[in-house]
Amino acid sequence: MREYIFKFRFVFLLLVASSAKVSAQSFKFLIPDQAIVQYAGSIGYFSGGVGYELFGNKKGNLDLLYGFVPGSKGGVLNIATAKFGYKPWTIKLKEWGKIYPFNPAIFATYTFHKELSFKFPSGQYAHDYYYWSEALRPHLAFSSEIELDAKKLLKNTGIRAIGLYIEANTNDFYLINYLQNTSALTVTDIFQLGIGMRVKF
Amino acid sequence: MRIFLLFLLCAAFAGCNHFEFSPNQTFDRISLKDVNATNLKRLGDGANDDTVTFVLTGDSQKSRDETVKFCKAVNAIKGIDFVVLAGDITEFGVLKEMLWISRTLEDLHAPYVAVIGNHDETARGKETFLHMFGELNYSFVYGGIKFVCHDSNSREYNFNGQVPNIPWLKNELKPSPGIKGFVGISHVPVNSEDFDSKLIKDYTTTFAQTPGFLASLNAHTHNYDLFYPDDSGIPYVITSAMANKEFLVVQIVNNKISFERVYF
Numbered sequence: 433m434r435e436y437i438f439k440f441r442f443v444f445l446l447l448v449a450s451s452a453k454v455s456a457q458s459f460k461f462l463i464p465d466q467a468i469v470q471y472a473g474s475i476g477y478f479s480g481g482v483g484y485e486l487f488g489n490k491k492g493n494l495d496l497l498y499g500f501v502p503g504s505k506g507g508v509l510n511i512a513t514a515k516f517g518y519k520p521w522t523i524k525l526k527e528w529g530k531i532y533p534f535n536p537a538i539f540a541t542y543t544f545h546k547e548l549s550f551k552f553p554s555g556q557y558a559h560d561y562y563y564w565s566e567a568l569r570p571h572l573a574f575s576s577e578i579e580l581d582a583k584k585l586l587k588n589t590g591i592r593a594i595g596l597y598i599e600a601n602t603n604d605f606y607l608i609n610y611l612q613n614t615s616a617l618t619v620t621d622i623f624q625l626g627i628g629m630r631v632k633f
Numbered sequence: 634m635r636i637f638l639l640f641l642l643c644a645a646f647a648g649c650n651h652f653e654f655s656p657n658q659t660f661d662r663i664s665l666k667d668v669n670a671t672n673l674k675r676l677g678d679g680a681n682d683d684t685v686t687f688v689l690t691g692d693s694q695k696s697r698d699e700t701v702k703f704c705k706a707v708n709a710i711k712g713i714d715f716v717v718l719a720g721d722i723t724e725f726g727v728l729k730e731m732l733w734i735s736r737t738l739e740d741l742h743a744p745y746v747a748v749i750g751n752h753d754e755t756a757r758g759k760e761t762f763l764h765m766f767g768e769l770n771y772s773f774v775y776g777g778i779k780f781v782c783h784d785s786n787s788r789e790y791n792f793n794g795q796v797p798n799i800p801w802l803k804n805e806l807k808p809s810p811g812i813k814g815f816v817g818i819s820h821v822p823v824n825s826e827d828f829d830s831k832l833i834k835d836y837t838t839t840f841a842q843t844p845g846f847l848a849s850l851n852a853h854t855h856n857y858d859l860f861y862p863d864d865s866g867i868p869y870v871i872t873s874a875m876a877n878k879e880f881l882v883v884q885i886v887n888n889k890i891s892f893e894r895v896y897f
Contacts, residue, residue, distance in 0.1 A: 499654075505654055556791045564725065605730070609724070609729075615698050621729075
């Protein structure tokens with residue numbers, strides 16, 4: 433049965449691919465809406481990637497980023513990030529821009545390093561010896577963004593707007609530490625900052 | 634105005650050390666370095682101290698609030714020469730946890746040293762510990778007693794037969810002038826399943842054959858215990874975890890060791 437479905441899908445894909453016009457339409461959603469660069473923010477010394485605007489109202493955002501931490505900055509680390517954010521509020525600034533004052537986001541990072549495993553090896557440890565993953569980290573974040581309208585400033589470049597944002601994030605490790613020690617640790621201890629720029633096409 | 638405020642906010646944040654590159658970075662711009670060496674320098678050699686008194690604690694892990702109380706309790710005791718944190722300083726082996734715990738421990742009047750625990754060896758903890766505290770196997774002499782601190786977290790090395798490092802221990806436990814007694818300090822006790830079973834005999838024999846070997850001090854199990862794995866008469870003592878609000882005061886006078894359980 434599974435094989436049959438697989439074959440069916442394959443045929444379906446062939447059909448889609450055979451019509452250039454249809455494929456151009458179907459795969460348009462793969463073209464990103466934004467290019468992103470970010471400094472710090474727990475996903476690399478510097479990171480870069482693409483962003484997709486989600487939903488009809490475009491208030492959702494999916495970012496896919498790759499970050500790097502060099503040895504001189506406590507690495508060497510390679511980090512892949514998938515971030516889902518939402519912009520519930522917008523403040524209009526005359527003609528030239530907008531402010532998204534408070535945008536919650538969740539993101540997951542996967543850090544590539546020989547000392548970091550997705551799962552602790554089962555031969556070495558009993559099932560519940562360590563209960564977390566070293567390489568995969570869930571994060572919670574909040575950001576503020578100012579968006580500058582680029583249509584007038586940068587004519588004929590195809591750039592719609594430029595967004596500058598600052599983001600505070602924490603992760604499961606820090607949250608567990610904080611929730612069990614609310615007098616020795618403060619919220620500012622566990623939230624870490626990053627700044628970035630989105631170029632919107 | 635709003636942009637100005639945002640800019641001001643950025644500038645304020647930029648002033649502090651909150652721009653993190655990764656939870657897995659082994660150091661950052663202002664993280665501490667060589668804490669053990671710095672504190673041991675402060676401790677001195679205690680050449681004129683005939684009563685060596687120190688605190689043994691361990692497994693601070695997620696117990697930061699308790700660590701604040703611990704510092705107050707230790708500071709209230711007179712005559713404490715130093716404090717030993719016998720491993721599992723962190724839960725997840727990350728830099729921030731090590732920084733947070735040392736920020737609290739800086740309130741101690743007496744200098745402290747840290748010994749590596751199994752949790753501290755997860756993720757990039759070993760490298761982070763090396764950078765921030767120092768060597769995983771090290772020793773120091775105070776009041777004529779040599780304290781041999783070592784890594785006994787065998788499971789973290791998948792029981793490769795190298796941890797604890799017996800040849801290193803044998804070398805450290807050689808008699809030398811000016812040293813009256815020896816104390817072994819490590820995280821995982823010899824009777825734990827996390828200790829390399831192939832090395833138990835060699836380990837206890839090494840201690841038993843060392844003239845003036847006073848005790849083996851450990852943590853890891855989170856509960857106080859005193860046991861004798863062989864007939865050498867050497868006590869193996871386990872301190873309670875920070876979370877249990879209990880620590881040990883260890884005193885050595887005339888090469889006689891005694892232990893007192895203190896609750897806080």
